[in-house]
Amino acid sequence: MSTGRKLLIASVALNVFLAGALAGGAVWLRSGKAGQGYSLEAAGGRLPDQERRIFRKALREVRRESRQVILDGQQARREAADLLRQPALDTAALTAALERARNADVTMRARLEQRIVEFAAASSAEDRGVLAEGLTRRAGLPPAAKKSP
Template sequence: MSTRLFAASLVLNVFLIGALAGGAGWLIGKSNPGYSLEAAGGRLRAADRKAFRQALREVRRESRAVILDGQQARREAADLLQQPTLDANALAAALERARTADVTIRSRLEQRIVEFAASSSPQDRKLLADALLRQVGRQRPPAKNTP
Protein backbone atom coordinates (compact mmCIF):
# COMPACT_ATOMS: atom_id res chain seq x y z
CA MET A 1 0.00 0.00 0.00
CA SER A 2 1.44 3.36 -0.94
CA THR A 3 2.13 5.99 1.69
CA ARG A 4 -0.40 8.41 0.15
CA LEU A 5 -3.14 5.79 0.10
CA PHE A 6 -2.37 4.83 3.68
CA ALA A 7 -2.49 8.47 4.81
CA ALA A 8 -5.75 9.10 2.97
CA SER A 9 -7.25 5.95 4.46
CA LEU A 10 -6.10 6.96 7.93
CA VAL A 11 -7.62 10.44 7.64
CA LEU A 12 -10.89 9.08 6.31
CA ASN A 13 -11.14 6.50 9.05
CA VAL A 14 -10.39 8.99 11.80
CA PHE A 15 -13.15 11.17 10.36
CA LEU A 16 -15.55 8.22 10.36
CA ILE A 17 -14.75 7.37 13.96
CA GLY A 18 -15.38 10.98 14.95
CA ALA A 19 -18.70 10.92 13.13
CA LEU A 20 -19.69 7.71 14.87
CA ALA A 21 -18.70 9.07 18.26
CA GLY A 22 -20.69 12.24 17.59
CA GLY A 23 -23.67 10.18 16.52
CA ALA A 24 -23.44 8.10 19.66
CA GLY A 25 -23.33 11.27 21.75
CA TRP A 26 -26.46 12.53 20.04
CA LEU A 27 -28.19 9.21 20.63
CA ILE A 28 -27.72 9.38 24.34
CA GLY A 29 -28.79 13.01 24.49
CA LYS A 30 -25.46 14.53 25.41
CA SER A 31 -25.02 16.79 22.40
CA ASN A 32 -27.26 19.57 21.16
CA PRO A 33 -29.67 19.59 24.08
CA GLY A 34 -32.88 21.33 23.13
CA TYR A 35 -32.79 20.17 19.52
CA SER A 36 -33.48 16.46 19.86
CA LEU A 37 -36.64 14.51 20.50
CA GLU A 38 -35.14 13.39 23.79
CA ALA A 39 -34.47 16.98 24.86
CA ALA A 40 -38.00 17.95 23.82
CA GLY A 41 -39.21 15.66 26.58
CA GLY A 42 -37.89 18.24 29.03
CA ARG A 43 -40.58 20.66 27.85
CA LEU A 44 -43.44 18.30 28.66
CA ARG A 45 -45.63 18.68 31.74
CA ALA A 46 -43.99 17.22 34.87
CA ALA A 47 -45.89 13.91 34.91
CA ASP A 48 -45.45 13.37 31.17
CA ARG A 49 -41.81 14.41 31.35
CA LYS A 50 -41.17 11.84 34.06
CA ALA A 51 -42.89 9.08 32.04
CA PHE A 52 -41.03 10.09 28.88
CA ARG A 53 -37.62 10.06 30.55
CA GLN A 54 -38.39 6.79 32.31
CA ALA A 55 -39.29 5.17 28.99
CA LEU A 56 -36.00 6.30 27.43
CA ARG A 57 -34.01 5.13 30.49
CA GLU A 58 -35.63 1.71 30.11
CA VAL A 59 -34.51 1.53 26.49
CA ARG A 60 -30.94 2.35 27.49
CA ARG A 61 -31.02 -0.16 30.34
CA GLU A 62 -32.44 -2.87 28.08
CA SER A 63 -29.84 -2.00 25.44
CA ARG A 64 -26.82 -1.91 27.73
CA ALA A 65 -25.10 -4.84 25.96
CA VAL A 66 -25.54 -3.17 22.56
CA ILE A 67 -24.21 0.15 23.88
CA LEU A 68 -21.17 -1.59 25.39
CA ASP A 69 -20.54 -3.49 22.15
CA GLY A 70 -20.60 -0.23 20.17
CA GLN A 71 -18.16 1.37 22.61
CA GLN A 72 -15.87 -1.66 22.41
CA ALA A 73 -16.02 -1.58 18.61
CA ARG A 74 -14.94 2.08 18.62
CA ARG A 75 -12.05 1.25 20.97
CA GLU A 76 -11.00 -1.58 18.65
CA ALA A 77 -11.16 0.76 15.65
CA ALA A 78 -9.03 3.31 17.46
CA ASP A 79 -6.50 0.63 18.38
CA LEU A 80 -6.37 -0.60 14.80
CA LEU A 81 -5.74 2.93 13.55
CA GLN A 82 -2.73 3.19 15.84
CA GLN A 83 -1.08 0.00 14.56
CA PRO A 84 2.02 0.38 12.36
CA THR A 85 0.28 -1.63 9.63
CA LEU A 86 -3.38 -0.96 9.06
CA ASP A 87 -5.66 -3.99 8.83
CA ALA A 88 -8.33 -2.34 6.70
CA ASN A 89 -10.67 -5.34 6.88
CA ALA A 90 -10.56 -5.49 10.67
CA LEU A 91 -11.05 -1.71 10.86
CA ALA A 92 -14.03 -1.87 8.51
CA ALA A 93 -15.53 -4.68 10.60
CA ALA A 94 -15.06 -2.73 13.85
CA LEU A 95 -16.64 0.39 12.33
CA GLU A 96 -19.53 -1.72 11.01
CA ARG A 97 -20.14 -3.12 14.51
CA ALA A 98 -20.13 0.40 15.97
CA ARG A 99 -22.52 1.67 13.30
CA THR A 100 -24.85 -1.30 13.78
CA ALA A 101 -24.94 -0.66 17.53
CA ASP A 102 -25.68 3.04 16.97
CA VAL A 103 -28.51 2.30 14.55
CA THR A 104 -29.96 -0.34 16.86
CA ILE A 105 -30.04 2.04 19.83
CA ARG A 106 -31.48 4.88 17.77
CA SER A 107 -34.18 2.58 16.38
CA ARG A 108 -35.13 1.41 19.85
CA LEU A 109 -35.25 4.96 21.22
CA GLU A 110 -37.34 6.18 18.30
CA GLN A 111 -39.74 3.25 18.66
CA ARG A 112 -40.22 4.07 22.33
CA ILE A 113 -40.86 7.71 21.43
CA VAL A 114 -43.47 6.55 18.90
CA GLU A 115 -45.16 4.51 21.61
CA PHE A 116 -45.09 7.49 23.96
CA ALA A 117 -46.46 9.83 21.30
CA ALA A 118 -49.28 7.42 20.44
CA SER A 119 -50.67 7.83 23.94
CA SER A 120 -49.86 11.54 24.29
CA SER A 121 -52.01 14.62 23.96
CA PRO A 122 -51.90 16.73 20.79
CA GLN A 123 -50.06 19.43 22.79
CA ASP A 124 -47.33 16.98 23.81
CA ARG A 125 -46.99 15.72 20.24
CA LYS A 126 -46.65 19.33 19.08
CA LEU A 127 -43.69 19.81 21.45
CA LEU A 128 -42.03 16.74 19.96
CA ALA A 129 -42.78 17.94 16.42
CA ASP A 130 -41.29 21.36 17.21
CA ALA A 131 -38.08 19.65 18.34
CA LEU A 132 -37.87 17.78 15.04
CA LEU A 133 -38.43 20.98 13.09
CA ARG A 134 -35.74 22.82 15.07
CA GLN A 135 -33.33 19.97 14.34
CA VAL A 136 -34.11 20.19 10.61
CA GLY A 137 -33.80 23.97 10.73
CA ARG A 138 -30.24 23.74 12.07
CA GLN A 139 -29.15 21.71 9.07
CA ARG A 140 -28.30 23.19 5.73
CA PRO A 141 -31.03 22.73 3.14
CA PRO A 142 -30.08 20.40 0.30
CA ALA A 143 -28.50 22.06 -2.70
CA LYS A 144 -31.01 22.85 -5.40
CA ASN A 145 -30.28 21.31 -8.75
CA THR A 146 -30.33 23.88 -11.48
CA PRO A 147 -30.43 22.65 -15.06
Protein backbone atom coordinates in the same frame (compact mmCIF):
# COMPACT_ATOMS: atom_id res chain seq x y z
CA MET B 1 -0.87 44.53 53.91
CA SER B 2 -1.79 42.02 56.62
CA THR B 3 -2.30 38.32 55.94
CA GLY B 4 -5.94 38.55 57.00
CA ARG B 5 -6.60 41.34 54.50
CA LYS B 6 -4.88 39.38 51.69
CA LEU B 7 -7.03 36.34 52.48
CA LEU B 8 -10.18 38.49 52.46
CA ILE B 9 -9.31 39.94 49.05
CA ALA B 10 -8.49 36.50 47.67
CA SER B 11 -11.76 35.11 49.06
CA VAL B 12 -13.82 37.92 47.55
CA ALA B 13 -12.09 37.50 44.16
CA LEU B 14 -12.67 33.75 44.22
CA ASN B 15 -16.33 34.18 45.16
CA VAL B 16 -16.87 36.71 42.37
CA PHE B 17 -15.25 34.31 39.90
CA LEU B 18 -17.40 31.38 41.09
CA ALA B 19 -20.58 33.46 40.99
CA GLY B 20 -19.78 34.52 37.43
CA ALA B 21 -19.10 30.93 36.40
CA LEU B 22 -22.38 29.76 37.90
CA ALA B 23 -24.33 32.59 36.29
CA GLY B 24 -22.68 31.94 32.92
CA GLY B 25 -23.42 28.22 33.17
CA ALA B 26 -27.04 28.89 34.03
CA VAL B 27 -27.45 31.22 31.05
CA TRP B 28 -25.76 28.67 28.78
CA LEU B 29 -28.08 25.90 29.95
CA ARG B 30 -31.21 28.06 29.74
CA SER B 31 -30.37 29.21 26.23
CA GLY B 32 -30.44 25.60 25.08
CA LYS B 33 -26.81 25.41 24.06
CA ALA B 34 -26.39 22.20 26.05
CA GLY B 35 -27.59 19.07 24.34
CA GLN B 36 -27.95 20.60 20.89
CA GLY B 37 -29.23 18.23 18.32
CA TYR B 38 -32.41 17.52 16.47
CA SER B 39 -33.57 14.23 17.78
CA LEU B 40 -36.99 13.30 19.01
CA GLU B 41 -35.28 12.47 22.29
CA ALA B 42 -34.03 16.05 22.67
CA ALA B 43 -37.43 17.41 21.62
CA GLY B 44 -38.98 15.90 24.77
CA GLY B 45 -37.22 18.49 26.91
CA ARG B 46 -40.14 20.92 26.64
CA LEU B 47 -42.88 18.55 27.70
CA PRO B 48 -44.80 19.39 30.89
CA ASP B 49 -43.01 18.12 34.01
CA GLN B 50 -44.99 14.92 34.56
CA GLU B 51 -44.92 13.90 30.90
CA ARG B 52 -41.20 14.77 30.64
CA ARG B 53 -40.47 12.48 33.61
CA ILE B 54 -42.45 9.64 32.00
CA PHE B 55 -40.72 10.29 28.66
CA ARG B 56 -37.23 10.25 30.17
CA LYS B 57 -38.03 7.18 32.26
CA ALA B 58 -39.11 5.32 29.13
CA LEU B 59 -35.86 6.24 27.38
CA ARG B 60 -33.79 5.18 30.40
CA GLU B 61 -35.58 1.82 30.31
CA VAL B 62 -34.60 1.37 26.66
CA ARG B 63 -30.98 2.11 27.50
CA ARG B 64 -31.04 -0.28 30.44
CA GLU B 65 -32.62 -3.02 28.33
CA SER B 66 -30.07 -2.36 25.58
CA ARG B 67 -27.00 -2.30 27.79
CA GLN B 68 -25.30 -5.11 25.88
CA VAL B 69 -25.82 -3.35 22.55
CA ILE B 70 -24.30 -0.19 24.03
CA LEU B 71 -21.33 -2.14 25.40
CA ASP B 72 -20.83 -3.89 22.06
CA GLY B 73 -20.75 -0.54 20.26
CA GLN B 74 -18.26 0.88 22.75
CA GLN B 75 -16.05 -2.19 22.40
CA ALA B 76 -16.17 -1.93 18.60
CA ARG B 77 -15.10 1.74 18.79
CA ARG B 78 -12.23 0.84 21.13
CA GLU B 79 -11.13 -1.87 18.69
CA ALA B 80 -11.30 0.61 15.81
CA ALA B 81 -9.21 3.11 17.77
CA ASP B 82 -6.66 0.40 18.61
CA LEU B 83 -6.46 -0.60 14.96
CA LEU B 84 -5.87 3.01 13.93
CA ARG B 85 -2.93 3.20 16.35
CA GLN B 86 -1.20 0.20 14.78
CA PRO B 87 1.88 0.86 12.61
CA ALA B 88 0.33 -1.14 9.75
CA LEU B 89 -3.35 -0.52 9.14
CA ASP B 90 -5.57 -3.58 8.74
CA THR B 91 -8.33 -1.98 6.68
CA ALA B 92 -10.55 -5.07 6.70
CA ALA B 93 -10.48 -5.30 10.50
CA LEU B 94 -11.02 -1.54 10.82
CA THR B 95 -13.97 -1.68 8.44
CA ALA B 96 -15.48 -4.59 10.40
CA ALA B 97 -15.04 -2.81 13.76
CA LEU B 98 -16.60 0.38 12.43
CA GLU B 99 -19.48 -1.61 10.95
CA ARG B 100 -20.14 -3.27 14.33
CA ALA B 101 -20.11 0.16 16.01
CA ARG B 102 -22.48 1.57 13.37
CA ASN B 103 -24.84 -1.41 13.70
CA ALA B 104 -24.97 -0.93 17.47
CA ASP B 105 -25.72 2.77 17.00
CA VAL B 106 -28.48 2.05 14.49
CA THR B 107 -29.98 -0.60 16.76
CA MET B 108 -30.03 1.82 19.70
CA ARG B 109 -31.51 4.61 17.64
CA ALA B 110 -34.24 2.33 16.32
CA ARG B 111 -35.11 1.14 19.83
CA LEU B 112 -35.22 4.68 21.20
CA GLU B 113 -37.33 5.91 18.30
CA GLN B 114 -39.76 3.02 18.71
CA ARG B 115 -40.21 3.85 22.39
CA ILE B 116 -40.77 7.50 21.48
CA VAL B 117 -43.42 6.44 18.95
CA GLU B 118 -45.12 4.40 21.69
CA PHE B 119 -44.97 7.42 24.02
CA ALA B 120 -46.39 9.71 21.34
CA ALA B 121 -49.20 7.26 20.55
CA ALA B 122 -50.32 7.38 24.19
CA SER B 123 -49.89 11.17 24.48
CA SER B 124 -52.31 14.02 24.02
CA ALA B 125 -52.34 16.10 20.86
CA GLU B 126 -50.84 18.99 22.87
CA ASP B 127 -47.88 16.88 24.01
CA ARG B 128 -47.33 15.61 20.47
CA GLY B 129 -47.36 19.25 19.36
CA VAL B 130 -44.66 20.04 21.92
CA LEU B 131 -42.56 17.17 20.56
CA ALA B 132 -43.09 18.42 17.01
CA GLU B 133 -42.12 21.98 17.93
CA GLY B 134 -39.03 20.76 19.74
CA LEU B 135 -38.03 18.62 16.81
CA THR B 136 -38.36 21.43 14.25
CA ARG B 137 -36.75 24.00 16.57
CA ARG B 138 -33.71 21.81 17.19
CA ALA B 139 -33.41 21.10 13.47
CA GLY B 140 -33.37 24.82 12.76
CA LEU B 141 -36.59 24.62 10.76
CA PRO B 142 -39.11 27.45 10.81
CA PRO B 143 -42.13 26.79 13.01
CA ALA B 144 -45.06 25.23 11.22
CA ALA B 145 -48.16 27.31 10.69
CA LYS B 146 -50.97 26.48 13.11
CA LYS B 147 -53.74 24.50 11.45
CA SER B 148 -57.25 25.52 12.25
CA PRO B 149 -59.71 22.69 13.04
